[in-house]
Amino acid sequence: MEKKLLFIVNPRAGKTKSRAPLFDAVSIYSEAGYLVCVKQTKRRGDATRFAAELGAEFDLVVCHGGDGTLNETVNGLMRLPKERRPLVSYLPGGSTNDFAASLNISSDLAVAAQRAMRMEKRDLDVGVFGSRNFVYVASFGAFTRTTYTVPQDIKNMFGHFAYMLEGVKDLETLRPYRMTITADGEPIRGEYLFGAVSNSTSIAGLMKISPEKVSFNDGQFELLLVPVPKSPQAVQALIRALVYQDYESSAGLIFRHVKHVVAETEENIPWTLDGEYAPGAPRIEIGIEDNGIQMLL
Numbered sequence: 001m002e003k004k005l006l007f008i009v010n011p012r013a014g015k016t017k018s019r020a021p022l023f024d025a026v027s028i029y030s031e032a033g034y035l036v037c038v039k040q041t042k043r044r045g046d047a048t049r050f051a052a053e054l055g056a057e058f059d060l061v062v063c064h065g066g067d068g069t070l071n072e073t074v075n076g077l078m079r080l081p082k083e084r085r086p087l088v089s090y091l092p093g094g095s096t097n098d099f100a101a102s103l104n105i106s107s108d109l110a111v112a113a114q115r116a117m118r119m120e121k122r123d124l125d126v127g128v129f130g131s132r133n134f135v136y137v138a139s140f141g142a143f144t145r146t147t148y149t150v151p152q153d154i155k156n157m158f159g160h161f162a163y164m165l166e167g168v169k170d171l172e173t174l175r176p177y178r179m180t181i182t183a184d185g186e187p188i189r190g191e192y193l194f195g196a197v198s199n200s201t202s203i204a205g206l207m208k209i210s211p212e213k214v215s216f217n218d219g220q221f222e223l224l225l226v227p228v229p230k231s232p233q234a235v236q237a238l239i240r241a242l243v244y245q246d247y248e249s250s251a252g253l254i255f256r257h258v259k260h261v262v263a264e265t266e267e268n269i270p271w272t273l274d275g276e277y278a279p280g281a282p283r284i285e286i287g288i289e290d291n292g293i294q295m296l297l
Contacts, residue, residue, distance in 0.1 A: 002033065002034075002035050003033055003034045003035070003059045003060070004034065004035050004037065004057065004058045004059050004060075005029050005034035005035065005036045005037070005058060005059065005060045005061075005062060006037050006039065006050065006051075006054055006055065006057075006058040006060070006061045006062070006086075007025075007026065007029070007036055007037065007038045007039070007062050007063075007064070008039050008041065008047050008050050008051065008061065008062070008063040008064070008065075008069070008073055009022065009038060009039070009040050009041065009063075009064045009065070010040075010041045010047065010063075010064060010065030010066070010069040010093070011040055011041070013064070013065035013066045013069060013093045013094045021108075021109040021110060022064065022109065024109065024110040024113070025062075025064075025091060025109045025110060025112075025113040026038070028110060028113040028114055028117060029062070029113065029117070032117040034059070034060065037054075037058070039054075041065070041069070041072075044072075045072065046072075047063060047065070047069050047072035047073045047076065048072040048073070048075045048076040049076065050073075050076065051063075051072070051073045051074075051075070051076025051077045051079075052075075052076035052077070052079045052080065053076075055076060055077050055080055055084075055085065055086055056080050056084040056085075056086070058086050059086055059087065060086055060087045060088075060089060060296070061073065061077065061086050061087070061088055061089070062088075062089040062090070062091060062113075062116075063088075063089075063090055063091070064090075064091040064092075064093050064109070065092075065093050065094060066092070066093065066094020066097060066275070067092075067094055067097060067098055067099055067100075067135070067136070067274045067275050068094070068274060068275050068276045069093075069094070070090050070099060070135055070274065071133075071134060071135055071273060071274035071275070071276055072276075073088070074088070074126060074133055074135050074292075074293060075132060075133045077293060078126060078133045078289070078292060078293075082292075085293060085294075087121065087294050087295070087296055088293050088294065088295045088296070089112075089113075089116040089295065089296045090103075090105055090112075090295065091105075091109045091112050091113065092105055092107055092112070093109070098136060098137070098200055098202040098203060098275075099135055099136045099200055099202075099274070101201070101202050102136065102200045102201040102202055102211075102214070102216075103122075103216070103295075103297055104297075105297065115297065116296040116297065117296075118296075119296060120296065120297055121294045121295070121296060122216070122217070122294065122295050122296075122297050123216075123217040123291035123293075123294055124199075124216050124217055124291070124292065124293050124294070124295050125199055125216060125217055125218070125219060125220075125221070125288050125289065125290055125291060125292060126288070126289045126292030126293055127197065127199065127221060127273075127286065127287070127288055127289075128286065128287040128288060128289060129271070129273055129278060129284070129285075129286050130281075130284065130285065132273060132278065133273075133289075133292075134273040134274050135199070135274050136198060136199050136200035136274055137196055137197070137198040137199070137200055137203050137272075137273070137274060138196065138197045138198075138271055138272070138273050138278070138286055139194070139195060139196035139197075139198070139203065139271065139272050140177065140194070140195050140196075140263075140269050140270065140271045140272075140280070141177055141192060141193050141194035141195055141226070141269075142193045142194040142226070175193075176191040176192065176193060176228040177191065177192050177193075177195075177265065177269055178190075178191050178265065178266070179191075179192060179195070179263055179264065179265045179269075180263075180264045180265075181195065181223070181225060181261060181262070181263055181264075182261065182262040182263075182264070183223055183256060183258045183260075183261055184258050184259055184260055184261075185260075188225070188254060190225070190227050190228075191227065191228040192225050192226060192227055192228065193226045193227070193228055194224075194225075194226040195223075195224065195225045195226070195263070196222075196223070196224045197221045197222070197223055197258070197261050197286050198214075198221060198222050198224065199214065199216055199221050199222070200214065201214050203224075208245050209222060209224070209245065209247070210245060217290070217291055218257075219259060219288065219290045220257040220258060220259055220288070221257070221258060221259075221261075221286075221288055222255065222256075222257055222258075223254070223255065223256050223257075223258045223261060224247060224253070224254070224255050225253065225254035225255075226238070226242070226253060227252045227253070227254070229252070234252065237252070238252065238253070241253055259287070259288055260285075260286070260287050260288070261285075261286040261287075262283065262284070262285050262286070263283070263284040263286070264282065264283050264284075265280070265282055266282065267280075267282075268280040268281055268282065271284070
């Protein structure tokens with residue numbers, strides 16, 4: 001019986017508009033025995049709709065685009081009963097592909113497709129943010145706004161540099177957020193410039209976490225909180241800790257492995273989920289579905 005593959009493509013993602021790499025990928029899938037059905041996204045939400053409405057009919061769903069396209073695809077698949085979710089593969093084509101970098105997925109589409117066809121399956125935990133899902137990060141504060149405010153055309157033209165430029169502009173509006181973060185039942189109160197619940201070694205293309213500290217299927221995410229420094233010395237210590245990825249130093253950073261987080265504020269703080277905007281609320285609950293999807297790497 002012929003295997004079926006749903007190929008969800010975001011044609012606007014990335015710098016190159018050549019379709020040749022996509023044809024190469026389709027050829028590789030076909031040679032591996034898959035009957036390929038291609039669906040192109042035209043607007044936000046299409047990838048979610050395709051995955052939710054069609055995903056259960058296929059053995060494998062592949063998405064091509066940025067981390068936002070992957071987020072949409074996984075959100076659609078998570079609407080299916082777990083036993084009906086197909087395998088997932090990702091051909092990165094965005095400007096800053098944090099999750100692909102974390103999983104060492106090649107930016108060469110033919111190479112990524114060939115590696116996926118080795119059929120090496122990997123269980124991946126999926127985050128739960130209210131009624132939505134995220135693949136690798138839910139974050140608030142400094143630099144998170146840049147991921148969804150940089151226009152797509154600018155992302156395509158300047159790539160990672162566009163995020164850096166927008167991030168510098170974002171410093172003008174840098175502000176503390178007074179919050180109570182309850183991590184696995186432990187309340188942590190303070191003022192924070194940035195916070196993230198992540199399952200990745202790279203966040204917004206700017207912050208890095210050692211691969212030794214990240215497991216993608218251990219039933220836990222990593223919580224990182226960057227507090228407001230209270231003195232010039234604290235600023236220097238904070239910068240040093242961030243530059244050298246020393247998140248467990250005495251610089252005041254909070255870093256721990258968690259299963260469940262509740263964020264409470266007196267205002268609606270905007271969040272991002274895998275680089276996509278998510279409206280805030282006075283109380284946000286973040287959980288995890290262990291081994292929510294299986295990905296071919």
